[in-house]
Amino acid sequence: DQQVKQNSPSLxxxxxxxxxxxxxxxxxxxxxxxxxxxxxxxxPTFLISISSIKDKNEDGRFTVFLNKSAKHLSxxxxxxxxxxxxxxxxxxxxFSSNTGKLIFGQGTTLQVKP
Amino acid sequence: DSGVTQTPxxxxxxxxxxxxxxxxxxxxxxxxxxxxxxLDQGLQxxxxxxxxxxxxxxxxxxxxxxxxxxxxxxxxNLSSLELGDSALYFxxxxxxxxxxxxxxxxxxxxxLSVL
Numbered sequence: 001d002q003q004v005k006q007n008s009p010s011l012x013x014x015x016x017x018x019x020x021x022x023x024x025x026x027x028x029x030x031x032x033x034x035x036x037x038x039x040x041x042x043x044p045t046f047l048i049s050i051s052s053i054k055d056k057n058e059d060g061r062f063t064v065f066l067n068k069s070a071k072h073l074s075x076x077x078x079x080x081x082x083x084x085x086x087x088x089x090x091x092x093x094x095f096s097s098n099t100g101k102l103i104f105g106q107g108t109t110l111q112v113k114p
Numbered sequence: 115d116s117g118v119t120q121t122p123x124x125x126x127x128x129x130x131x132x133x134x135x136x137x138x139x140x141x142x143x144x145x146x147x148x149x150x151x152x153l154d155q156g157l158q159x160x161x162x163x164x165x166x167x168x169x170x171x172x173x174x175x176x177x178x179x180x181x182x183x184x185x186x187x188x189x190x191n192l193s194s195l196e197l198g199d200s201a202l203y204f205x206x207x208x209x210x211x212x213x214x215x216x217x218x219x220x221x222x223x224x225x226l227s228v229l
Contacts, residue, residue: 006156034217043116043204043220044157089156099162099170100145100208102218106156 006105019077023090030092038087120221132193139207146188152201
């Protein structure tokens with residue numbers, strides 16, 4: 001049972017354009033969502049997060065949007081840079097579980113072409 | 115550098131064998147999480163320890179076990195290894211009390227190859 005899904009395995013965009021990565025979830029108890037970025041031979045690193053009480057969170061070139069009714073979130077990168085080429089994982093957590101564990105999607109490989 | 119240390123970085127072994135993966139969390143972090151990433155798969159949650167005690171369990175096989183020691187480092191033991199156990203195993207840690215954290219900090223992983 002995949003509770004967090006990233007249906008696009010890969011995405012290719014031109015440098016300077018917008019990258020939009022999508023994520024869907026099924027568990028309505030999730031109340032905190034995060035995006036992680038992963039380069040080859042490295043562990044995932046935290047990028048940006050959003051609480052379920054918000055619908056948007058921005059950090060520099062990165063913005064995460066949350067649509068609770070659709071159980072959907074997206075990560076926008078504007079403008080995209082070649083250094084953004086990596087695997088992006090969407091993750092969700094449920095604070096009431098009292099664990100802090102994150103449930104991850106399968107990841108989307110982003111390639112930003114110069 | 116996340117501050118989470120995993121050893122070894124690479125491990126090659128044969129089917130039926132047993133291996134131990136080690137993780138040192140960030141200084142002061144009480145929670146340790148283990149994740150498995152197989153080919154074309156996302157990060158699958160295996161198990162969490164908080165201050166030495168098991169806090170949450172995911173889809174961890176019975177052949178796998180983990181523990182967290184008094185110095186807070188953790189070990190993941192994989193036994194009776196099968197070809198399908200070949201994967202990247204990540205350890206992560208988080209800081210706050212009660213085991214609830216906004217984010218996890220990941221090590222660089224141990225690549226396990228079962229031949």
